[in-house]
Amino acid sequence: MLPFLFIQAMRITELSLRRPITTIMIFMGMVLLGIISWIKLPQELFPSISYPEITVVTSYKNAAPEEIENLVTKQIEEAVGTVNNVKRIKSISREGLSLVIIDFNWNTNMDFAALAVREKIDLIKEKLPREAEEPIVMKYNPFDLPVMNLAVTGNVPPVELREIARKYIKDAIEKIDGVASATITGGDEKEILVEIDQGRLRASDISIVTIVNTLKKANIDYPAGTVKESVYEYLIRTMGKFKTLKDIEETPAAIELPPEEKTPEEKKKDVGKQRRLIYLKDIATIRETLKERTSISRYNGKDSVSLAIRKQSGANTTAVAHRIRQEIKKLLAEKIPKGINIQVTYDQSEFITDALTNLRNSAIQGGILAFFVLFLFLRNIRPAITIIISIPISLMATFFLMYCLKINVNIMSLGGLTLAVGMLVDNSIVVIENIFRRRREISDPIKACAEGTNEVFAPVMGSTLTTVSVFLPFAFVVGIAGQIFKQLSLTIVSALLLSVLVAIILVPVILSLKSQQKTPYLPSSFSERFTDRFTLWLRKLIPYRYLIILVVLGLFGISLYYLIHFHHKRFLPEFDQRQFIIKVELRPGTRLKETDKLVRVLENMLFQIPEVKEVTVNIGSSTEHKEEQATSVKALGSHQAQIMVNLYKKKEKKGIGRSTKDVIALLKEKKEADPRFKQAQLEFIAQETSLGRSVGGTAPVAIEVRGPQLSTIAEMSSFLKEELEKIPGLYGIKTSLTPPTPETKINVLKDKASFYGLSVSDIAITAQVALKGYTATKFKVKGEDKDIDITVRLRQQDRANVNNLKHLLIRSPMRMMVPLSEVAYIVTGTGPTEIQRIDQQRTVIVSANILHRAFDEVIADVKKAIDNLQSAFPESREYTIELAGEHEEMQESFKSLAFALALAILLVYMIMAAEFESLWQPFIIMFT
Numbered sequence: 001m002l003p004f005l006f007i008q009a010m011r012i013t014e015l016s017l018r019r020p021i022t023t024i025m026i027f028m029g030m031v032l033l034g035i036i037s038w039i040k041l042p043q044e045l046f047p048s049i050s051y052p053e054i055t056v057v058t059s060y061k062n063a064a065p066e067e068i069e070n071l072v073t074k075q076i077e078e079a080v081g082t083v084n085n086v087k088r089i090k091s092i093s094r095e096g097l098s099l100v101i102i103d104f105n106w107n108t109n110m111d112f113a114a115l116a117v118r119e120k121i122d123l124i125k126e127k128l129p130r131e132a133e134e135p136i137v138m139k140y141n142p143f144d145l146p147v148m149n150l151a152v153t154g155n156v157p158p159v160e161l162r163e164i165a166r167k168y169i170k171d172a173i174e175k176i177d178g179v180a181s182a183t184i185t186g187g188d189e190k191e192i193l194v195e196i197d198q199g200r201l202r203a204s205d206i207s208i209v210t211i212v213n214t215l216k217k218a219n220i221d222y223p224a225g226t227v228k229e230s231v232y233e234y235l236i237r238t239m240g241k242f243k244t245l246k247d248i249e250e251t252p253a254a255i256e257l258p259p260e261e262k263t264p265e266e267k268k269k270d271v272g273k274q275r276r277l278i279y280l281k282d283i284a285t286i287r288e289t290l291k292e293r294t295s296i297s298r299y300n301g302k303d304s305v306s307l308a309i310r311k312q313s314g315a316n317t318t319a320v321a322h323r324i325r326q327e328i329k330k331l332l333a334e335k336i337p338k339g340i341n342i343q344v345t346y347d348q349s350e351f352i353t354d355a356l357t358n359l360r361n362s363a364i365q366g367g368i369l370a371f372f373v374l375f376l377f378l379r380n381i382r383p384a385i386t387i388i389i390s391i392p393i394s395l396m397a398t399f400f401l402m403y404c405l406k407i408n409v410n411i412m413s414l415g416g417l418t419l420a421v422g423m424l425v426d427n428s429i430v431v432i433e434n435i436f437r438r439r440r441e442i443s444d445p446i447k448a449c450a451e452g453t454n455e456v457f458a459p460v461m462g463s464t465l466t467t468v469s470v471f472l473p474f475a476f477v478v479g480i481a482g483q484i485f486k487q488l489s490l491t492i493v494s495a496l497l498l499s500v501l502v503a504i505i506l507v508p509v510i511l512s513l514k515s516q517q518k519t520p521y522l523p524s525s526f527s528e529r530f531t532d533r534f535t536l537w538l539r540k541l542i543p544y545r546y547l548i549i550l551v552v553l554g555l556f557g558i559s560l561y562y563l564i565h566f567h568h569k570r571f572l573p574e575f576d577q578r579q580f581i582i583k584v585e586l587r588p589g590t591r592l593k594e595t596d597k598l599v600r601v602l603e604n605m606l607f608q609i610p611e612v613k614e615v616t617v618n619i620g621s622s623t624e625h626k627e628e629q630a631t632s633v634k635a636l637g638s639h640q641a642q643i644m645v646n647l648y649k650k651k652e653k654k655g656i657g658r659s660t661k662d663v664i665a666l667l668k669e670k671k672e673a674d675p676r677f678k679q680a681q682l683e684f685i686a687q688e689t690s691l692g693r694s695v696g697g698t699a700p701v702a703i704e705v706r707g708p709q710l711s712t713i714a715e716m717s718s719f720l721k722e723e724l725e726k727i728p729g730l731y732g733i734k735t736s737l738t739p740p741t742p743e744t745k746i747n748v749l750k751d752k753a754s755f756y757g758l759s760v761s762d763i764a765i766t767a768q769v770a771l772k773g774y775t776a777t778k779f780k781v782k783g784e785d786k787d788i789d790i791t792v793r794l795r796q797q798d799r800a801n802v803n804n805l806k807h808l809l810i811r812s813p814m815r816m817m818v819p820l821s822e823v824a825y826i827v828t829g830t831g832p833t834e835i836q837r838i839d840q841q842r843t844v845i846v847s848a849n850i851l852h853r854a855f856d857e858v859i860a861d862v863k864k865a866i867d868n869l870q871s872a873f874p875e876s877r878e879y880t881i882e883l884a885g886e887h888e889e890m891q892e893s894f895k896s897l898a899f900a901l902a903l904a905i906l907l908v909y910m911i912m913a914a915e916f917e918s919l920w921q922p923f924i925i926m927f928t
Helices: 002-018 020-040 065-080 110-123 158-174 198-204 208-218 245-249 264-269 317-334 349-378 381-404 411-439 445-476 479-512 525-565 592-607 626-630 660-673 690-695 710-725 750-755 760-772 855-872 874-878 885-916 921-927
Strands: 053-059 086-094 097-104 136-139 148-153 179-185 190-196 222-228 233-238 252-256 276-279 284-290 295-299 302-311 341-347 579-585 612-620 640-647 681-686 701-706 730-735 741-748 774-780 787-794 809-811 817-819 824-831 834-838 841-850 880-884
Touching: 002 020, 002 445, 002 479, 020 381, 020 479, 053 065, 053 110, 065 086, 065 097, 065 110, 065 834, 097 110, 110 136, 148 158, 148 295, 148 317, 158 179, 158 302, 158 317, 190 198, 190 208, 190 245, 198 809, 208 252, 208 760, 208 774, 208 787, 208 809, 245 284, 295 592, 302 317, 317 341, 317 349, 341 612, 341 640, 349 381, 349 411, 381 411, 381 479, 411 445, 411 479, 445 479, 445 885, 579 592, 579 660, 592 612, 592 640, 592 660, 640 660, 660 681, 681 730, 681 841, 701 710, 701 855, 710 730, 710 841, 710 855, 741 760, 750 760, 760 774, 760 787, 760 809, 855 874, 855 880, 885 921
Parallel strands: 190 787
Antiparallel strands: 053 097, 053 136, 086 097, 086 834, 148 302, 148 341, 179 302, 190 284, 222 233, 252 276, 295 302, 295 612, 579 640, 579 681, 612 640, 701 841, 701 880, 730 841, 741 824, 774 787, 809 817, 834 841
């Protein structure tokens, strides 16, 4: 194989030397294609990954977690469990929402998998409750993160701030090319509240559900067809939309009829007196107010409105971010009122820009160093300039190959290019040095270039192929590691192969152009002195060759022992990104105001730390679109908060020396000393790598406890949590078994309800409208592209406490007003907040983060804790206890990476054996 390549290389080199202009034009064309490819290549933070996971989201409004589990989740789990290549099924059942997460084997075609899941769900749709919405099947992408987060602040009320964000900022940003959506969180929203007086409602003999239906039917514009006359054709429209609040007040709710005991003659006489309309204003108060707040956003202590901006698939992240920033400047200058500030709290393009800067700096530094080294040894300017030219040409040609291979510009491909920059010049330096040597022997520059290149083609090609053999097997690694490092390995392989073409084709042509010097080149005095001294030093060492070999073997053994026993292992490398997240969780059912009080205490702690630059707070969740709310797997409740903390970089502020982990440790100490945090769970997540945060949705340490009895699982997980708290280096230890939520259950007496002609559905709908409220329709604001919800519910005093529920009136089909206490009894207690299942078994996950300790050391102690658990609970044999999280991911990936390493070593040996025509000589190089 190599002799054949050698002959072809001689022909290619000689052909290029005979046609130098053609050769230069070819490489200029490659550079041009590389520039075009660079412009067209999508720039993203992470590689495009086909993650083998599908999520099925089913909304069943107002259903409790246990009802969701029994009526929805179990049905879907059983159906999708028969799909091919399913690895694991996980599920979360929470109030009003079922999430079934299906993990598939790697290399599964996810398009066909999603189609198969949809087919299975179609078969069981009839088994789901009628009130449940259509299940949504979604592909999972761990890297589908917002490209930018904005915080809008100003000295205006929250309702105006949200309206400014919606009217000016959101609409303008969503029109930008490449932006998919901009989601608003925080601020206040307006609503029109129809508060029903239960006493008047009872006196009027009207059902509260009837009022909802009346508003729906009254607030409508509808086409009625056309009328044709001799000249014109008229469009007929039925106009009924509400234009003012008075229109809502004047909406007829019912007709008051004469009593049934009167004779027909008496009814005719009293028709004008007894038969009258009952308007909505007679039984309700209609007013424009603010919706009950479900979320709070703050930026550096000031109330704010947050915008999370997502880009379209395939869009250039840096270009999109640049256009967003330009649009923000334009909005601040032209449209947004004075005093309103827009702060970018997160920008994904900054990481890409840093990676591009590192690549550029590496290329410049490599070129400059190679230039001076060659000039120092050869004392000739042309070879040194040739090296500087070869680097950008190789990079531009690599961009063209990346475009053909559909490799995006991301941190992995740029990391591959940065590694490759140092290797790009190696082949060219070898060729230049040999051509330079041949010029000392041959006066003809073209012949010297041809012979000098042909002589070193075999070693150049052999060394390049051995390097390629190291990286190429990574393209065949399965799992998340293979998906991540595939683009890195293919980028390095492409750059190295192109560097060979540059070295054997372009470099000889440049060195042969317009060379008027017919006398041989002479070596520099520095080069001769260096060579003489190195030769003398080598001759002195040869008599001690056996001793040197023993010393080297000893050092190799010590290094290998240290690598196996003392070198710490991690799934992904860590670095201080000067950013971390604090997750705060109180008891379920805690009101938003109480959560806010505790978060403000934590904010004050943060502002006292000099390293803290920015603090962004989000408490609760509020989204504008129902679809987004239904598919929001990580939506925060009123008892939960998330705080993102950005720290100053050391170059930005003098006098700061603490790392991110040191700041977290300080906060933990302050939190332990403050009694106000005893009832709260705080989780500190160091943003060591955005890649790890996206890939490993779990904590570094996660232990799954699965089994039939939830009470036993709770006891085992509590014991395990106590054991983990004894292990040094672990923090943020928690279980997924959330405390129960306080709830009031209305148990329907079906026999009594049937006596009045009522069903469970009638009672449930009436209770929902009366207590929680129901959005009957929307009010169109005149002159604005905005709708305001019209919500119907009872007055505050009619629904103030649980006892009032007994007096809630339900209208039966028999035209009777029945108190709730007649057809149901009320029980106050607690219920599960959410129910997790893995492989169709109830599961509790005990998780923890690691601080200032090696991962593998911590895992060894965790395994001992699991052994203690199994000893303390003899019944644990019937339960499954597995170590998951980053450990599970690392084990799977390391097995595949070990196979790739073994394959790389084998390929390197085969290439060198073919090059040397020897089976034992390659071992000399491989052992060194």
